[in-house]
Amino acid sequence: xxxxxxxxxxxxxxxxxxxxxxxxxxxxxxxxxxxxxxxxxxxxxxxxxxxxxxxxxxxxxxxxxxxxxxxxxxxxxxxxxxxxxxxxxxxxxxxxxxxxxxxxxxxxxxxxxxxxxxxxxxxxxxxxxxxxxxxxxxxxxxxxxxxxxxxxxxxxxxxxxxxxxxxxxxxxxxxxxxxxxxxxxxxxxxxxxxxxxxxxxxxxxxxxxxxxxxxxxxxxxxxxxxxxxxxxxxxx
Amino acid sequence: xxxxxxxxxxxxxxxxxxxxxxxxxxxxxxxxxxxxxxxxxxxxxxxxxxxxxxxxxxxxxxxxxxxxxxxxxxxxxxxxxxxxxxxxxxxxxxxxxxxxxxxxxxxxxxxxxxxxxxxxxxxxxxxxxxxxxxxxxxxxxxxxxxxxxxxxxxxxxxxxxxxxxxxxxxxxxxxxxxxxxxxxxxxxxxxxxxxxxxxxxxxxxxxxxxxxxxxxxxxxxxxxxxxxxxxxxxxxxxxxxxxxxxxxx
Numbered sequence: 001x002x003x004x005x006x007x008x009x010x011x012x013x014x015x016x017x018x019x020x021x022x023x024x025x026x027x028x029x030x031x032x033x034x035x036x037x038x039x040x041x042x043x044x045x046x047x048x049x050x051x052x053x054x055x056x057x058x059x060x061x062x063x064x065x066x067x068x069x070x071x072x073x074x075x076x077x078x079x080x081x082x083x084x085x086x087x088x089x090x091x092x093x094x095x096x097x098x099x100x101x102x103x104x105x106x107x108x109x110x111x112x113x114x115x116x117x118x119x120x121x122x123x124x125x126x127x128x129x130x131x132x133x134x135x136x137x138x139x140x141x142x143x144x145x146x147x148x149x150x151x152x153x154x155x156x157x158x159x160x161x162x163x164x165x166x167x168x169x170x171x172x173x174x175x176x177x178x179x180x181x182x183x184x185x186x187x188x189x190x191x192x193x194x195x196x197x198x199x200x201x202x203x204x205x206x207x208x209x210x211x212x213x214x215x216x217x218x219x220x221x222x223x224x225x226x227x228x229x230x231x232x233x234x235x236x
Numbered sequence: 237x238x239x240x241x242x243x244x245x246x247x248x249x250x251x252x253x254x255x256x257x258x259x260x261x262x263x264x265x266x267x268x269x270x271x272x273x274x275x276x277x278x279x280x281x282x283x284x285x286x287x288x289x290x291x292x293x294x295x296x297x298x299x300x301x302x303x304x305x306x307x308x309x310x311x312x313x314x315x316x317x318x319x320x321x322x323x324x325x326x327x328x329x330x331x332x333x334x335x336x337x338x339x340x341x342x343x344x345x346x347x348x349x350x351x352x353x354x355x356x357x358x359x360x361x362x363x364x365x366x367x368x369x370x371x372x373x374x375x376x377x378x379x380x381x382x383x384x385x386x387x388x389x390x391x392x393x394x395x396x397x398x399x400x401x402x403x404x405x406x407x408x409x410x411x412x413x414x415x416x417x418x419x420x421x422x423x424x425x426x427x428x429x430x431x432x433x434x435x436x437x438x439x440x441x442x443x444x445x446x447x448x449x450x451x452x453x454x455x456x457x458x459x460x461x462x463x464x465x466x467x468x469x470x471x472x473x474x475x476x477x478x479x480x481x482x483x484x485x
Contacts, residue, residue, distance in 0.1 A: 114367075146328065
């Protein structure tokens with residue numbers, strides 16, 4: 001999977017996500033089994049995976065609870081007035097399962113692709129689209145990947161500086177947001193300005209050397225198998 | 237006429253404050269220049285005119301006889317600028333992609349880009365870190381990456397803006413060694429700094445700036461007695477009569 005052309009991987013990802021949205025429990029079970037096998041084959045630790053999506057799992061719990069409580073049908077506990085329904089549990093379970101599969105597919109894509117190759121594939125797809133510069137989108141993705149750690153570092157620095165001046169004693173959350181956000185934004189804009197200068201100094205232009213992409217027969221075979229599997233998931 | 241020729245350069249910022257006033261300067265190929273001065277003296281503003289990041293309000297900057305403003309691409313290829321903050325100079329998501337950024341902007345073919353990146357990674361000693369994420373590099377490595385990104389454009393002049401800031405002793409030594417090697421390989425070097433002791437023994441010319449003007453120009457040993465009058469600390473060795481010694485020895 002690491003060696004596959006990212007253009008194909010992106011197509012496969014989109015196809016599988018659409019199929020997950022349309023498939024029933026049988027189709028999703030099939031995908032589930034395949035995903036578990038792939039996770040084992042790639043030696044991705046389930047514990048690590050769960051740790052990475054721990055906040056997402058929290059969101060899923062909330063979605064499930066909301067669905068279980070808000071869907072009308074046969075109550076699970078008839079004695080209660082606002083009870084959880086059996087239909088609600090089914091609907092909530094199904095939607096959470098779908099979302100979980102989508103996230104795991106996305107993570108698998110990220111684990112098996114280099115950022116440079118993802119950028120190149122996205123650029124390639126946007127190339128024929130009129131009025132949208134694939135180069136510019138690719139650069140934005142590249143800068144985003146590059147600058148997220150820098151922004152996080154900056155926010156940690158600001159937060160520590162404020163804690164060292166006892167910001168916790170101020171109970172008003174609006175005040176705390178204001179004193180945190182203003183220097184953070186100022187810092188981000190300043191760094192963005194500096195970045196523009198350094199990009200200009202290195203002759204930034206939109207007519208840049210294109211990334212190299214190459215596909216093989218195995219990519220086409222993989223795409224075909226996935227296409228058939230998607231149809232199987234939807235109509236099976 | 238020098239390789240870099242600055243004639244009556246004046247820069248006035250949009251808020252009306254004067255950045256540079258009537259600067260005249262001539263730099264020969266292969267020279268090692270140190271520009272020193274207190275904060276706000278106009279050192280960085282002057283450097284930004286060398287590759288057209290700023291345009292003159294009055295006067296001109298010529299590179300090998302051609303105006304910088306008339307051919308910015310040429311100027312930016314010829315004059316590579318290493319900024320004070322390496323973090324914001326690095327735009328690639330990996331070491332390799334950052335070094336390739338400049339050559340890709342020039343539209344070079346993929347083989348040439350790869351050849352340049354490979355050569356430059358060897359020069360700065362980052363050949364084993366091609367796939368490393370830049371934010372995981374040490375301060376010294378980041379600075380070397382910033383230099384590599386500039387070297388990949390094949391510049392003739394290298395401008396370093398406060399290159400030693402935020403570097404520890406070892407990182408500073410590595411960087412200075414790198415700069416000396418680049419000078420020996422034929423690059424003209426311009427260093428903007430107020431830490432004279434690290435570089436002054438290698439300089440051919442020292443330029444002192446104050447309030448947007450060049451106040452003194454000359455060989456380092458002739459100007460050492462005056463630097464403190466312009467807010468720059470005189471190196472210890474010079475102060476105690478030992479002359480200008482290399483920071484590396």
